[in-house]
Amino acid sequence: MTSSAPPPKFDPFLKTTVLATAAPEWDFYHRAVRLSWPWFLSGFALAFGLVNALFGALYMVGDHAIAGARQDSFSDHFFFSVQTLATIGYGGMAPATLYGHILVTVEAMLGLLGVGLFAALAFARLSLPRARIRFSEVAVVSLFDGVPTLMFRAANERRNSILGARVQVSVLRRETTREGSAIRRFHDLQLSRAETPMFALSWLVMHPLNATSPLGGLTQESLHAQEFALLVTITGMDETLSQTVHARHTYFNRDVLWNHRFVDIIQEGEAGTRVVDLRRIDATEPATTHSI
Helix, strand or coil, X not given: CCCCCCCCEEECCCCEEECCCCCCCCCHXXXXXXXXXXXXXXXXXXXXXXHHHHHHHHHHXXXXXXXXXXXXXXXXXXXXXXXXXXXXXXXCCEECCHHHHHHHHHHHHHHHHHHHHHHHHHHHHHHCCCCCEEECCCEEXXXXXXXXXXXXXEEECCCCCEEEEEEEEEEEEEEECCCCCEEEEEEECCCCCCEXXXXXXXXXXXXXXXXXXXXXXXXXXXXXXXXXXXXXXXXXXXXXXXXXXEEEEEEEHHHEEECEEECCCEEXXXXXXXXXXXXXXXXXXXXXCCCC
């Protein structure tokens, strides 16, 4: 007897398709927490409807198992199941036989378990700390203090601060060892400023393309010729929740604009206030004055 291999899994973060030797273990809790709210609520509604349809059909199998319900009416038995599963009990219908009482007991047990399960999942989803950090869709390379510099922007979309924020940038690219083996290797990039005590507005992350940089000597031609990915992670403590939050983003070589610079998103408002226009976080312009 032969078992078919599981389908390939595509990882958009590393742009890699993973071929597993065995079917991966299904993690219900992890999947339920990561689902979007529309999918989560849709799954709850689907499960609720299927369970009630199943018990409605089982109630119909018995001979007048439910008093007050028409024997040939699926809707009557379905809605009696809804009342039982949700512990409502209006009083118009009730179990009339031993078979009906046994089914009501089983369904009541499942109802209590299901309510507790979905309530716990909903609470876990609501209490899970999430960062609302927005990254610029593109990165740029332009001169900064006379040095070619790779730059991208990040902004905190919440009206609070992330304390002790730290950014880490690594480049993932394909290399060939001295033995001639092709490997994918990570290199950490040294940043001009990798930490900030309070991340509240925007953050321009910069990496000088000097002689010590893994991307040193990068040119406009080599930028499009070689394949690499910039993996960005930002971590810090949310001052409201007092919990660690994180965000990540990936830039590929096609997302890097050569000889461009970002348009300023912080402007002076009335009475000396500062206005951060996040609508311009992706806005760039050619760096015509000092080109590389």
